[in-house]
Every structure is written in C-alpha cells, then in structure tokens.
Amino acid sequence: MTVVLPPTHSSHASVINMTNLLMRDTSHRLTTVPLAYPEPDPELYVITTIAWRDATKPILSQLPRLLSYLEALRGTRGVPSEVYLDSGEGMVVYLSSETRVSEIPNYAKEAVKFLKDLIAQTLYFYKTTVEDVEKTFWRIARTRGFSPEIVERLTTKTEGFRSPAAIESFHMILRSYFSLRFRIHRAENCLHVEG
Numbered sequence: 001m002t003v004v005l006p007p008t009h010s011s012h013a014s015v016i017n018m019t020n021l022l023m024r025d026t027s028h029r030l031t032t033v034p035l036a037y038p039e040p041d042p043e044l045y046v047i048t049t050i051a052w053r054d055a056t057k058p059i060l061s062q063l064p065r066l067l068s069y070l071e072a073l074r075g076t077r078g079v080p081s082e083v084y085l086d087s088g089e090g091m092v093v094y095l096s097s098e099t100r101v102s103e104i105p106n107y108a109k110e111a112v113k114f115l116k117d118l119i120a121q122t123l124y125f126y127k128t129t130v131e132d133v134e135k136t137f138w139r140i141a142r143t144r145g146f147s148p149e150i151v152e153r154l155t156t157k158t159e160g161f162r163s164p165a166a167i168e169s170f171h172m173i174l175r176s177y178f179s180l181r182f183r184i185h186r187a188e189n190c191l192h193v194e195g
Contacts, residue, residue, distance in 0.1 A: 012101050015108055016044075019115040028119050032101065033077055033094065044097045044115075045078065046122045051090040058155035059085050060167070061148050063191075064141075067178045068134040069093070070193060072126055074180050079193055086189045097122045137177050146170055 020029050027049040032042035052066050053059075066083060069091070073079045078094030097118050105111045138148065151170060153161040181194040 012104050012111075015104060015111040016115065018108070019112050019119075022112065022116070023119065028123065030097075030115060030119065031094075041100045041102045044099050044101060044118065046095040046097055046119050047092060048095065048123065049090045049092050053085075053088065053090070055088055058152055060155045060170070061151040063174060064134055064137045065130075066191065067174065067180070067182070068130045068137065070180055070182075071133050071178050072129040079180070081193055083191045083193075084189060085184075085191060095122050095126050140177060141170070141173055144169070144173055146173065 016030050023029065029047045031045055031047055032039075033045055035042075050069055052069055053062060070079060070083075073093060073095070076094070076096045078096065080091055080093065083091050099118055105114050141147070146169075150161070154163065154167055154170070183192045183194060184190070185192060
C-alpha cells in the first residue's frame with residue numbers, strides 16, 4: 001500500500017525554484033514576500049525589471065509612463081518607494097499574482113506549467129493595465145493642450161515652447177490624474193513615492 005502525503009511548502013518551494021531556473025534567460029522570477037509574521041499560505045509574486053526610460057527622450061515626457069507603472073501597483077506590496085530618474089537599469093517591481101502557494105498543482109510537470117502560465121498572465125495583465133492608464137492620461141492631457149511631442153519640446157526649450165508656466169501646468173495635470181502622491185527631488189534626480 002502506498003501512502004501519498006499532501007504537498008508541503010518545501011515541495012512547493014522546490015517547484016518555484018525549478019520554474020525560476022527555467023526562466024533564467026528572462027528578468028522574471030517568482031517569490032513569496034516574507035512578512036514579520038509567518039503566513040500559512042503566502043501569496044506568489046512575480047518579480048520583474050521594468051525598462052521604463054528611453055535615454056534619448058527628456059524625462060518630463062516619460063513621467064506619465066513611469067507614473068502609470070507605479071499607479072498600476074498601487075494597493076499592493078510592490079510599489080517602490082523611490083525611482084532614480086537617471087538610471088538606465090529600470091526599476092524592479094513585485095507584481096501580485098493573486099495566487100496562493102496552496103493553489104500550485106501537486107505534480108512537478110503540471111506545477112511548472114501552471115507557474116510559467118501564471119507569470120505570463122500576471123505580466124500581461126500588468127502591461128495592459130499600464131497601457132490603459134497611460135493612454136487615458138494622454139487623452140486627458142490632450143484636452144488641455146499637451147501631447148508627448150509638445151511636452152518634449154517644452155523640456156528641450158524649442159523656440160516658441162519656452163514656458164515655465166506650461167511645464168507647471170503639465171505637472172498639475174500629472175498630480176490631478178494619478179492618485180499616488182509623489183515628489184521629485186531634482187538634486188538627487190529621484191522620484192519619491194509618498195505614503
């Protein structure tokens with residue numbers, strides 16, 4: 001007679017490690033976020049690096065994209081507290097998969113397929129959410145006279161576009177549209193996400 005034991009967190013951990021090993025050619029990994037107290041059934045998170053910055057364009061015209069990435073993380077444990085605006089390395093984010101460790105299938109082959117699909121679904125959902133947030137922002141900004149091209153010209157001080165008042169107006173649109181509170185420290189070239 002064979003006795004089948006229920007899966008343990010350690011067997012789930014080995015399947016998560018195997019999946020991460022298979023994903024080593026990407027910037028995506030699975031993990032659980034440790035808390036101050038042990039959680040009996042922790043949630044799985046996808047860790048990935050977001051390359052949000054295009055070094056050829058001014059930062060101001062890219063702030064809506066960065067803030068869209070951060071806005072899509074709002075309400076999760078994955079919101080970074082600061083982002084360095086001059087970094088070309090991107091930012092590391094923790095994406096909630098809304099899946100618990102107990103939901104991982106018992107057999108290794110099924111479990112790895114399940115986890116790889118989970119990573120793909122989580123990334124797809126995050127990406128489409130970010131695109132929708134940014135698209136809606138630019139639709140609202142256009143009604144107030146701003147487009148990505150106009151904002152680029154404002155920051156490069158193109159003739160006829162030199163207006164500190166227009167830049168301040170664009171900042172006001174950013175602050176009114178995005179619900180997260182942020183502060184840009186120019187001396188550190190860093191965006192701080194508040195509370």
